[in-house]
Amino acid sequence: MASKQMLHMNHGQGETSYARNSSIQSTEQNRMKHLIEDAIVDLCSTLLPGKMLIADLGCSSGPNALALVSIAVKAIHSHCLEFQQPTPEVCVLLNDLPGNDFNTVVKSLVTLQRSNAPVVVTGIAPGSFYGRLFTSGSLHLVCSSNSLHWLSKAPENLTRNRIPAYDVDEHARRERLPVVLDAYAQQFKKEFRLFLELRAKELVPGGQMVVSLGGRHSNDIASKSIRPCEALYEILHVMDSEVHSFTSLA
Structure with missing residues (x-):
């Protein structure tokens, strides 16, 4: 648990803070815009919920923390206005590890709370998304961008055999690289499966999930x-x- 508490992006708004150095992550969030809008249209068209709970897992801090949930809230407003549907009350929940700069995030949430009707209720859910975070059947939309490549721990077979992820010795590094890559691939499969199982319990029937994470185009190591x-x-x-x-x- 200690490692989970220590892991976080740089706090604050300074020159070296995450808030000032996260343009790549912002670009990826913009690519998710139409996917989130489509998910909202589907939810509003099929479930017609009186209230809607939206969660961003791995929100970090700075302007990116509200990007995905803001897209969702605006999409709800636009859809309901266009089709003259009753607008649901919206609850926005932001998640990250306990060491995240939630002070900055909370200050940003005020702008979302001041948005036009429906009522927007906001909340913070600190903790690892490789564990349960929300009550069963409560979430309508889950978003996550540039977060799921973070694992809960290093692969056990590497730590057990004291094999570093990146060996200082170039020859040893290249020799062990296939083993290291395979170990991390297996760890990712295990934890991503766990992530999906947990979110399946927390989503309402017919709920939606929009996830973005980095990947490789080639199997060539x-x-x-x-x-x-x-x-x-x-x-x-x-x-x-x-x-x-x-x-x-x-």
């Missing part, structure tokens, strides 16, 4: 998708070498 990690390692390695050189001179 040397594909371009892993090269940014190698570049980052090289940068950190050079920085580490320079620090040691400076310490020696001092």
